[in-house]
Amino acid sequence: MCEVATIRHISKCTIKPHHTSEESQQPCYLTPWDLSLLTTDYYQKGLLFKKPQHLSVENIIDQLKDSLSCTLTQFFPLCGRLVTKKNADPHSYCVFVDCENGLGAELVYVFAADQKISDILSPIDVPPIVESLFPLDRAINHDGHNLPLLAVQVTELVDGIFIGCSFNHAVADGGSFWRFMSAWTEISRKTEENIEHIPRCPVTKRWFLNSQDQIINLPYSHHDEFIVRYVPTPLRERMFHFSSQSIAQIKEKANADVSTNKISSFQALAAFVWRSVTRARCFAANQKTTCWITVDNRLRLDPPLSKDYFGNCISAIYSTTTAGEILSNSLGWSALILNKEIAAYTSEKACATIEALTKVPYIYQYGVLNDSGSVSFGSSPRFDVYGNDFGWGAPIAVRSGYGNKYDGMMEMFPGREGGGSVDLEVCLIPESMAALEMDGEFMTAVSSASA
Incomplete structure (x- = not known):
C-alpha cells in the first residue's frame, strides 16, 4: 500500500443528475467490448492544478458538485450500478447498467496537510503518494455492482488541487472519459442560465453489430468463474x-x-x-x-x-x-x-x-x-x-x-x-x-x- 499518513478525509457525498430523462430510466446493455473489461481495473486519471487564490476550497467543492450534477444529466450511465441477471433453465447470464435506480456518482474531499505540487512533480519516479489521490483503490470493473461507476476525489494540497477520477472501464473507454471531462469543465466555467448545454452531447445508445444481439449472454454461472484480481510485480x-x-x-x-x-x-x-x-x-x-x-x-x-x-x-x-x-x-x-x-x-x-x-x-x-x-x-x-x-x-x-x-x-x-x-x-x-x-x-x- 502507498503512504497515506498525511491524507485526511474531510467529506464524502453522492452526486446525482440535475434531472432525469426517459432515456436515462432505461437499462444500458453492455456490448462485447464493454463486457470484455469486467475484470480489469477502474480507469484512473487525474489532473493537477495550482490552487486558485481568488476561491476558497469550499467554493471550489460547491462548484464541482453543482457542475458535476449538471454533467451527469447527459452522462447518466455513470450514475447507475452494474446488475447481473441470470437464470438456470434456460441458462442466461447478463450484465448491464441499471440506470433507472441510479444511485449516483461519488465525490470525496480530502486534505493532504504537508504535500505540495513539487512533492508530486519533482521526484524522478512517480511518488507513492499519487496512488492516494484516487478513490476506489484496487477496484475492478465488476465491483461496479456495489461501487459507484464514477468516483471523484478532490485533494487539497498546500499549493494545489488534484482532481482524481476512478471511472468504470466496463462502461466506457479513455476517449469517453476525456469527453466527459471536457463537458464537466465546460459546464463548470459557465455562469449563464443554460448551464447544462454543451455543444457535443454524448451518444449514450450502445452500438451492436446486429440489433438482435443487444443482450449478450455470458457463458458463466457465477462471477467466481471469471474474476481474477491481478496484482503486478513491484514496479x-x-x-x-x-x-x-x-x-x-x-x-x-x-x-x-x-x-x-x-x-x-x-x-x-x-x-x-x-x-x-x-x-x-x-x-x-x-x-x-x-x-x-x-x-x-x-x-x-x-x-x-x-x-x-x-x-x-x-x-x-x-x-x-x-x-x-x-x-x-x-x-x-x-x-x-x-x-x-x-x-x-x-x-x-x-x-x-x-x-x-x-x-x-x-x-x-x-x-x-x-x-x-x-x-x-x-x-x-x-x-x-x-x-x-x-x-x-x-x-x-x-x-x-x-x-x-x-x-x-x-x-x-x-x-x-x-x-x-x-x-x-x-x-x-x-x-x-x-x-x-x-x-x-x-x-x-x-x-x-x-x-
Whole structure:
C-alpha cells in the first residue's frame, strides 16, 4: 500500500443528475467490448492544478458538485450500478447498467496537510503518494455492482488541487472519459442560465453489430468463474517527456530507414520505445516480444460512429517479433511492422472481432494477456488533457492511479506545451527501468522538461 499518513478525509457525498430523462430510466446493455473489461481495473486519471487564490476550497467543492450534477444529466450511465441477471433453465447470464435506480456518482474531499505540487512533480519516479489521490483503490470493473461507476476525489494540497477520477472501464473507454471531462469543465466555467448545454452531447445508445444481439449472454454461472484480481510485480513508474522536435527527428529517421513517408509520429515513437525497452530487458535473441497498441474504432467502422459515442469502442492489436530481429534491424523496420498492422485493422476486421466476441464472449485477464516480453501502449496524445479548465486555470500535469499497470505498460499523453510533444508514462520492473535510464539513445531523445 502507498503512504497515506498525511491524507485526511474531510467529506464524502453522492452526486446525482440535475434531472432525469426517459432515456436515462432505461437499462444500458453492455456490448462485447464493454463486457470484455469486467475484470480489469477502474480507469484512473487525474489532473493537477495550482490552487486558485481568488476561491476558497469550499467554493471550489460547491462548484464541482453543482457542475458535476449538471454533467451527469447527459452522462447518466455513470450514475447507475452494474446488475447481473441470470437464470438456470434456460441458462442466461447478463450484465448491464441499471440506470433507472441510479444511485449516483461519488465525490470525496480530502486534505493532504504537508504535500505540495513539487512533492508530486519533482521526484524522478512517480511518488507513492499519487496512488492516494484516487478513490476506489484496487477496484475492478465488476465491483461496479456495489461501487459507484464514477468516483471523484478532490485533494487539497498546500499549493494545489488534484482532481482524481476512478471511472468504470466496463462502461466506457479513455476517449469517453476525456469527453466527459471536457463537458464537466465546460459546464463548470459557465455562469449563464443554460448551464447544462454543451455543444457535443454524448451518444449514450450502445452500438451492436446486429440489433438482435443487444443482450449478450455470458457463458458463466457465477462471477467466481471469471474474476481474477491481478496484482503486478513491484514496479517503477516514470514520466518521460518527448519534445515535438525530438519526435519529429524520430519520425524522420524511421521513415528514412525504410524509404517511406507512411510512418506516423505515434508509430515511430512507439517503435522507438519498443526497441529501447527490449534492449533494456537484455533478452536473448530468440526471446519473443510483442507490442500491443490500443486503437479507437469509432471512425474506423463503416459507417463510422460519432466521435462522441459513449462506451467502449477500442481494440487491442499486436505485433510480435523476436528481440534479435527488433535490435538487429533499424528503427524504421520496427515502425513499419506497427504501421502495417494498424493499416490492416479495417472496419471488416473490427466487425469480425465484435462478431466473434458476440458469439463467444471473452473477458480479459491481465495475468494471461500480458507477459514479460510485452510492451503495451494506452491512452493517446490526441486526448484533450490540458484544455480541461474548471474556471481556475489549465491543469499543470496529468497523472494515473494504481489501476491497469503492469510491467511494460506505457501511456501517452500530450505534452503540456502542445505542438505534438508527448509525455510518456512508463511502468517497468526496477532492473529494466534502471537499464533504460542508462540507455544513451533513449535518454538523448528525452527532454528534461517533463511535467
